[in-house]
Amino acid sequence: MVWRVIIGTFSVVLTMVVFGFVAVTEQDRMASFERAYNSRTIEAGAALFQNNCVSCHGDQGQGGAGPALNAVDLFNGVRLKEIGWQGTLEAYLRGAINAGRPRASAAFQNDPQRMPAWGQANGGPLRSDQVESLVAYIMNWSEAFKDASGKIPTATATPNPNAVGSDINVELPAGDAANGQLLATAKGCTSCHVAAAPGASLVGPAWMADQSPDGKGVGTHATERPATAEYTGKAASPEQYLLESIIQPSAFIVPGGTTYGVNGQSTMPAVYPQQLEKQEVADIIAYLLTLH
Numbered sequence: 001m002v003w004r005v006i007i008g009t010f011s012v013v014l015t016m017v018v019f020g021f022v023a024v025t026e027q028d029r030m031a032s033f034e035r036a037y038n039s040r041t042i043e044a045g046a047a048l049f050q051n052n053c054v055s056c057h058g059d060q061g062q063g064g065a066g067p068a069l070n071a072v073d074l075f076n077g078v079r080l081k082e083i084g085w086q087g088t089l090e091a092y093l094r095g096a097i098n099a100g101r102p103r104a105s106a107a108f109q110n111d112p113q114r115m116p117a118w119g120q121a122n123g124g125p126l127r128s129d130q131v132e133s134l135v136a137y138i139m140n141w142s143e144a145f146k147d148a149s150g151k152i153p154t155a156t157a158t159p160n161p162n163a164v165g166s167d168i169n170v171e172l173p174a175g176d177a178a179n180g181q182l183l184a185t186a187k188g189c190t191s192c193h194v195a196a197a198p199g200a201s202l203v204g205p206a207w208m209a210d211q212s213p214d215g216k217g218v219g220t221h222a223t224e225r226p227a228t229a230e231y232t233g234k235a236a237s238p239e240q241y242l243l244e245s246i247i248q249p250s251a252f253i254v255p256g257g258t259t260y261g262v263n264g265q266s267t268m269p270a271v272y273p274q275q276l277e278k279q280e281v282a283d284i285i286a287y288l289l290t291l292h
């Protein structure tokens with residue numbers, strides 16, 4: 001009888017302790033559950049991004065044939081303002097991924113590759129939970145742009161004093177071809193200029209001799225094109241021809257490609273004068289000159 005009382009009392013106390021513990025830790029558990037859930041969603045998004053998006057947006061979201069998504073102006077509202085979007089960024093991303101971007105924004109109006117529709121409701125391959133994972137993955141990039149107070153600076157960055165600019169008479173330092181080769185991939189150039197598989201079609205002129213219809217590489221073209229009758233640019237040397245191609249792509253549009261330009265506007269993005277530094281352009285030019 002005494003034992004039953006003791007055991008009974010003990011189990012009541014034990015139950016209270018357990019419940020009390022659960023109640024106290026419930027919030028923590030919810031938070032860590034949410035964290036685990038979010039990180040699984042982001043991981044799923046990362047895998048979907050690698051499989052479907054890197055060919056145009058770059059493997060780190062740095063951009064290529066499509067705009068950079070891992071970019072401060074996407075997260076601080078500057079880009080949404082340009083487009084005239086009133087809603088949240090998540091809603092914009094969800095809409096862009098689901099339905100594509102049928103009306104290309106000004107910077108991409110000549111881009112032959114449009115943002116495809118990915119949502120099943122729009123005839124694409126992805127379920128809505130997969131689109132949500134992609135939204136979570138892209139939103140996660142915003143973390144890197146937050147300052148100490150958790151805000152993303154909106155002031156447009158002061159122009160980089162080392163940016164190459166758009167004057168083809170700019171003085172460039174000596175270039176490092178090996179670094180230029182790495183930059184050509186990191187900056188997304190190769191997505192338009194180097195075929196990933198033999199015979200794959202390219203948006204821009206082939207850099208590699210064995211992918212080029214005339215069997216010549218871009219280094220040789222840089223010497224030969226300025227001497228042709230069609231040449232409309234102002235370059236006086238192969239180096240300057242390459243510089244002009246990068247910072248003033250519309251000064252001369254390479255003839256012969258249906259995807260090279262529209263109405264005198266080159267398809268090559270006009271972003272490099274600000275995006276690339278003098279040293280980076282010098283390195284890329286040194287690399288391109290090795291491709292004969």
Ligand code: HEC
Nearest residue numbers: 052053056066067093096097101104105108113114115134
């Ligand atoms: C065939 C190339 C291509 C592929 C593949 C592609 N995109 Fe795009 N994407 C574009 C282009 C081009 C734009 C810019 C359209 C415009 O002018 O607004 C764009 C725009 C976007 C935008 C809007 C960005 C902005 O700044 O307005 C988002 C978000 C986006 N893409 C996400 C994705 C995701 C996620 C995937 C993979 C599921 C993907 N894209 C696959 C070409 C592509």
Ligand code: HEC
Nearest residue numbers: 065189192203204205221245249252253254260266267268
């Ligand atoms: C969206 C696709 C695209 C990207 C990305 C791109 N280009 Fe181009 N590029 C083109 C097109 C199209 C042309 C041909 C039209 C013209 O002459 O401007 C071209 C032309 C060139 C030429 C002249 C080639 C020749 O045979 O005479 C050079 C050099 C060049 N690009 C370098 C670069 C470099 C360096 C980068 C990266 C910093 C880059 N491109 C990124 C599309 C692209």
